[in-house]
Amino acid sequence: MADQDPSAPARFMDIQDPRYAYMFGFLQADGHLSQGRGQRGKLAAELNARDIHILREFQQLTPYYSSITERVRSTNFAELHHSATWSVCSLEARTIVNELGIPYGKKSLTIKPPRTDFSRPDYLRGIIDADGSLGWTAQGFPFLSLVSASTALAAYLCHYGKKITGTERTISRNKRDGVYNVCYYKETAQQLAAHLYYDGCLALDHKKAIADEIQAWVRPADMRIAPPRRRWTPQDDQELLRLNDPVAAGIALDRTERSCYMRLWRLRAGRA
Numbered sequence: 001m002a003d004q005d006p007s008a009p010a011r012f013m014d015i016q017d018p019r020y021a022y023m024f025g026f027l028q029a030d031g032h033l034s035q036g037r038g039q040r041g042k043l044a045a046e047l048n049a050r051d052i053h054i055l056r057e058f059q060q061l062t063p064y065y066s067s068i069t070e071r072v073r074s075t076n077f078a079e080l081h082h083s084a085t086w087s088v089c090s091l092e093a094r095t096i097v098n099e100l101g102i103p104y105g106k107k108s109l110t111i112k113p114p115r116t117d118f119s120r121p122d123y124l125r126g127i128i129d130a131d132g133s134l135g136w137t138a139q140g141f142p143f144l145s146l147v148s149a150s151t152a153l154a155a156y157l158c159h160y161g162k163k164i165t166g167t168e169r170t171i172s173r174n175k176r177d178g179v180y181n182v183c184y185y186k187e188t189a190q191q192l193a194a195h196l197y198y199d200g201c202l203a204l205d206h207k208k209a210i211a212d213e214i215q216a217w218v219r220p221a222d223m224r225i226a227p228p229r230r231r232w233t234p235q236d237d238q239e240l241l242r243l244n245d246p247v248a249a250g251i252a253l254d255r256t257e258r259s260c261y262m263r264l265w266r267l268r269a270g271r272a
Contacts, residue, residue: 012063013096021119022202023058025126028102028111029148033094035104041094043102044087051204054129055086064090112152124160125196127153129203134193134210137185142214144193145183154180165191168229190215230255232263240264 015021031045059066066088075081132146158169165188171180197211243249246260
């Protein structure tokens with residue numbers, strides 16, 4: 001096993017430490033753990049060269065030998081793409097991150113939050129920095145979103161987002177590519193961004209700047225706030241089926257006729 005660098009922190013990947021929680025979330029979403037013959041293998045992350053600063057932070061946090069290399073190549077998205085790659089080959093380091101929840105090989109469907117105690121906002125910021133987005137919609141509204149193939153990650157963001165903002169989100173896979181897209185808009189995006197991207201946190205510079213920028217948005221005086229979405233309960237479904245009439249059910253359940261019609265159709269079709 002590789003000798004540890006004495007200048008780095010003593011406990012590698014202590015994910016109760018905000019820095020390691022962020023690093024683990026980032027690598028879980030955008031890193032790759034590969035295995036070769038015998039005990040050979042590598043943990044690596046390749047980013048746009050503009051984000052090389054975060055790879056240097058990872059290097060400082062890693063008490064094993066690691067390297068950062070750069071390359072320029074042609075891709076499907078750009079004629080010339082300048083990227084930077086951080087990699088570490090230590091078996092001990094790879095074993096630690098693997099046991100925490102970064103599997104070898106393909107992982108997009110199977111990654112999930114750690115089962116041990118961890119710094120939650122920092123872990124999620126790492127996930128958002130790697131696989132999420134912050135910015136402005138075409139209408140000029142702030143948003144924060146995560147695109148992930150992992151059911152566990154998408155569900156966890158919904159759970160944590162509700163604790164912080166009070167806003168409930170439900171998840172379903174996109175029919176086109178089979179991924180989840182969890183989105184927050186306007187004040188909820190501001191709340192969640194402010195919570196995750198606090199002052200002095202470890203983050204991608206450009207995403208931290210956007211998280212700060214969207215805090216300046218103010219809802220126009222003439223823009224109404226939508227009421228919280230009411231979920232259908234088993235009791236509501238029973239009453240709707242008993243009445244079998246969207247108009248009568250709307251009156252009895254204090255819901256719109258259209259929502260009762262759509263719910264009744266889903267129940268009859270077995271899609272509820």
